[in-house]
Amino acid sequence: xPHTVDFTTVSTEGLESSPVAAALAGLRxxxxxxxxxxxxxxxxxxxxxxxxxxxxxxxxxLEEERGIVIASRPLxxxxxxxxxxxxxxxxxxxxxxxxxMYTVDDGGxxxxxxxxxxxxxxxxxxxxxxxxxQKSKLAGTIRGSYFVIKGEY
Numbered sequence: 458x459p460h461t462v463d464f465t466t467v468s469t470e471g472l473e474s475s476p477v478a479a480a481l482a483g484l485r486x487x488x489x490x491x492x493x494x495x496x497x498x499x500x501x502x503x504x505x506x507x508x509x510x511x512x513x514x515x516x517x518x519l520e521e522e523r524g525i526v527i528a529s530r531p532l533x534x535x536x537x538x539x540x541x542x543x544x545x546x547x548x549x550x551x552x553x554x555x556x557x558m559y560t561v562d563d564g565g566x567x568x569x570x571x572x573x574x575x576x577x578x579x580x581x582x583x584x585x586x587x588x589x590x591q592k593s594k595l596a597g598t599i600r601g602s603y604f605v606i607k608g609e610y
Contacts, residue, residue: 459503459535462489467595471504471533477552480574483596484554485533488546490595496539502548508534511545515557518569518610525582529553541565552577559610567606572599 460470464486469478489500505512511534519525529551536545543559552574559567571583575597588600
């Protein structure tokens with residue numbers, strides 16, 4: 458069952474099995490605040506078992522674009538559209554968050570973003586990426602990276 462991510466009272470609901478659950482909850486809340494402020498979109502997530510088509514889409518892009526297979530177990534996911542941008546997020550047990558930004562219009566921006574929760578190591582499958590750091594009141598230090606999607610999905 459989907460639940461709304463509250464960015465004023467950060468909750469680890471759905472993320473309890475992660476060794477960095479509090480930091481991952483902060484990261485998830487940080488994303489919810491961004492979409493509320495920029496697009497007035499209410500960020501909801503659902504358990505991975507209920508979001509398999511979204512997870513499959515994200516994993517297909519990772520595999521076909523870069524040969525990346527994520528080792529960690531997905532905990533939650535969401536998919537939605539704001540303006541002309543299709544968005545998908547998958548939150549993993551390791552503390553990793555992957556998002557896909559896919560502009561619906563031809564020639565628009567399309568990318569995969571990776572964010573690492575405070576306290577987690579860089580997963581081996583993402584070892585070739587350089588991660589920039591940003592501070593967040595909700596999530597502590599977030600490390601992020603991305604790549605541009607070249608194919609059609």
